[in-house]
Amino acid sequence: MASVAPTFYTNQVQVTDEVANFSPEVVEEMYLHLTKYPPDRKRSALIPLLFVIQRERGYVDNEGVNFLARFLDLEVTDIWETVTFYSMFNLRPVGKHHIQICKTLSCRIIGEPKITEHICNRLGIHVGETTDDEKFTVSLVECLGSCGTAPMMQIGFDYHEDLTTEKVDKLLDSLS
Amino acid sequence: MEIKAIGCEPLQLKRVHLENSHTLKVYQENDGYKWLKKAMEMSPDAIIGEVKASVLRGRGGAGFPTGMKWSFVPKDSPKQKYIVCNADESEPGTFKDRYLMERDPHALIEGMLIAAFALNSQTCYIYTRGEYKYLIDIMDEAVEEARAANLVGKNILGSDFSCEVYTHTGAGAYICGEETALLSSLEGYRGHPRMKPPFPAVEGLYASPTVVNNVETLTAVPQIIEMGGISWRDLGTEKSGGTKLWSVSGHVKKPGVYELPMGYADMERFILEDCGGMLRDDKKLKGVIPGGSSVYIMRANDVIGKKVLMDYEGLVAAGSLVGSGGFIVIDETVDIVDSTKNLTEFYKHESCGWCTPCREGTDWLVKIFNRIAEGNGRPEDAQLILDLCDNIEGKSFCALGDAAAWAIQGAIKRFPEDFKPYLNGQKTTSTEPEARKF
Numbered sequence A: 001m002a003s004v005a006p007t008f009y010t011n012q013v014q015v016t017d018e019v020a021n022f023s024p025e026v027v028e029e030m031y032l033h034l035t036k037y038p039p040d041r042k043r044s045a046l047i048p049l050l051f052v053i054q055r056e057r058g059y060v061d062n063e064g065v066n067f068l069a070r071f072l073d074l075e076v077t078d079i080w081e082t083v084t085f086y087s088m089f090n091l092r093p094v095g096k097h098h099i100q101i102c103k104t105l106s107c108r109i110i111g112e113p114k115i116t117e118h119i120c121n122r123l124g125i126h127v128g129e130t131t132d133d134e135k136f137t138v139s140l141v142e143c144l145g146s147c148g149t150a151p152m153m154q155i156g157f158d159y160h161e162d163l164t165t166e167k168v169d170k171l172l173d174s175l176s
Numbered sequence B: 001m002e003i004k005a006i007g008c009e010p011l012q013l014k015r016v017h018l019e020n021s022h023t024l025k026v027y028q029e030n031d032g033y034k035w036l037k038k039a040m041e042m043s044p045d046a047i048i049g050e051v052k053a054s055v056l057r058g059r060g061g062a063g064f065p066t067g068m069k070w071s072f073v074p075k076d077s078p079k080q081k082y083i084v085c086n087a088d089e090s091e092p093g094t095f096k097d098r099y100l101m102e103r104d105p106h107a108l109i110e111g112m113l114i115a116a117f118a119l120n121s122q123t124c125y126i127y128t129r130g131e132y133k134y135l136i137d138i139m140d141e142a143v144e145e146a147r148a149a150n151l152v153g154k155n156i157l158g159s160d161f162s163c164e165v166y167t168h169t170g171a172g173a174y175i176c177g178e179e180t181a182l183l184s185s186l187e188g189y190r191g192h193p194r195m196k197p198p199f200p201a202v203e204g205l206y207a208s209p210t211v212v213n214n215v216e217t218l219t220a221v222p223q224i225i226e227m228g229g230i231s232w233r234d235l236g237t238e239k240s241g242g243t244k245l246w247s248v249s250g251h252v253k254k255p256g257v258y259e260l261p262m263g264y265a266d267m268e269r270f271i272l273e274d275c276g277g278m279l280r281d282d283k284k285l286k287g288v289i290p291g292g293s294s295v296y297i298m299r300a301n302d303v304i305g306k307k308v309l310m311d312y313e314g315l316v317a318a319g320s321l322v323g324s325g326g327f328i329v330i331d332e333t334v335d336i337v338d339s340t341k342n343l344t345e346f347y348k349h350e351s352c353g354w355c356t357p358c359r360e361g362t363d364w365l366v367k368i369f370n371r372i373a374e375g376n377g378r379p380e381d382a383q384l385i386l387d388l389c390d391n392i393e394g395k396s397f398c399a400l401g402d403a404a405a406w407a408i409q410g411a412i413k414r415f416p417e418d419f420k421p422y423l424n425g426q427k428t429t430s431t432e433p434e435a436r437k438f
């Protein structure tokens, strides 16, 4: 079973000198981010740009980071330093649908454990793993600001709230 | 989920139920951007004076008087000044800013622009947690609409006041809600807090004077300009002005975002009537965490029959804090050891690792809670936990350490009967999904 650790192991990042290629549209989008910050403060655009890398490449990979190092005039290590701090950046591929279930208190006391168990049983994987067909990855995350509509999960960037096991089933059925 | 005002006319929630409330059109039909216009006819000092008179206290958690914070910005500094909106909203139990931004984004823009005008700033950033991507899209759209109407950008409304508003995204880190960590993150670094002083008002973003305010703080600013500081204050109490949003979650029938006047009486009525009472009629109230997870938990006995006033002073008198207003209601089915273990894991996960007491302390606390839950608790563990908390509280670099200590100290001191069986070696009965133990 393909397994993806939810935490970062930087020493497992493969370091090569290869630089990613992006379409002109994507490069233009990146330049647009730069316009928000003073010209001598390009590093401010790093986090928004890392999201572009992650969207385009599936995760924050070595080639993408090399690209950003050139794009922002930064050292490659400067970028890894920032990347490894933030939990939303994946350092390895995740499934097509990244299921992120909130495990914090308000969700926990209103049914999260049941939802987590149901999803894992249905997909036949543990938390932190990806299904063999690379469709789903399940992670547990901290409070996502939907405590009033708990239990909840985020799939990709989409919020799914007031979850029941029936609702989860319908939702997973609808995802291709 | 409920979104409504109780005990006052809705101010923060005035427009949220209107159809297309997020659009400029609906906002302007409801007096939107009128108060920016009014503010631009006032002197910056007069604006700051009104905000001071309003006794608006920061809604992000610390409750610092906003007018005073603004007056710390050095007027004569030749440097660019920045207004930064803190929309990181990651405090467990808190979700009010989300609904303000989703349904009333222009109120936030108007509040930021008034702040920018008062403080002679030309640049505002809205730092939003990365998970709220859909809100960033809503804010971006609102900013573009406002720009097209000459409300953002160069020569606003034909004046010589120019101001840009930009959105910026976080990427999953609770600590980036702490204002100096937020600024580090906004500069593209790891979200480590910075030494204070210098405070951001003097040396913040790019080492320039910066005001960091919460979303709800900034959306209150147009109301204050509309009503005048004193009238706005008088909606609440002398020391806690205005109205405040409470995010209610947990075991109530009607969770939601409630706007209450400061000093609302009382907490018992709020939980048992306004929020629809306990979720399951046969389950009694056990406790409340009133200010987001980072405050002392209250027992039912601290609430029932105690007429607790819902404002800064009232909650301190009742042994807790307003914090972010994230109100987590807990019924008798909850094991406080389990709930505290859950929060300890949260703080350990979110500790930024910068300072030793918090990084190591939260790690040890999680280890101890795990051991206790597995049935290997010892009588001396209660004191061990309190000693560890004591080594974190007041000895950490930022308030996250204190927050972790308070969440744990409150639980262990106020619910000793929940801890007792564990300290004698009882095993947890709460069901951990198999998957959790990866």
Ligand SMILES: Cc1cc2nc3c(=O)[nH]c(=O)nc-3n(C[C@H](O)[C@H](O)[C@H](O)COP(=O)(O)O)c2cc1C
Residues within 6 Å of the ligand: B057, B058, B059, B060, B061, B062, B063, B064, B066, B086, B087, B088, B089, B090, B091, B174, B175, B176, B177, B178, B179, B180, B212, B213, B214, B215, B217, B218, B398, B399, B400, B403
């Ligand atoms: C660990 C930690 C997390 C915080 N998270 C937030 C947050 O998510 N949103 C927020 O507005 N303030 C947060 N704060 C408070 C900010 O540091 C700061 O006081 C606030 O943004 C100031 O704005 P205000 O005066 O308008 O409240 C946090 C503080 C700490 C110590």
Ligand code: SF4
Residues within 6 Å of the ligand: B175, B193, B350, B351, B352, B353, B354, B355, B356, B358, B359, B396, B397, B398, B399, B400, B401, B402
């Ligand atoms: S108290 Fe915790 S979060 Fe704050 S600086 Fe220290 S390690 Fe980081």
Ligand code: FES
Residues within 6 Å of the ligand: A102, A103, A104, A105, A106, A107, A108, A142, A143, A144, A145, A146, A147, A150, A152, B092, B093, B094
């Ligand atoms: S605790 Fe789950 S969304 Fe807040």
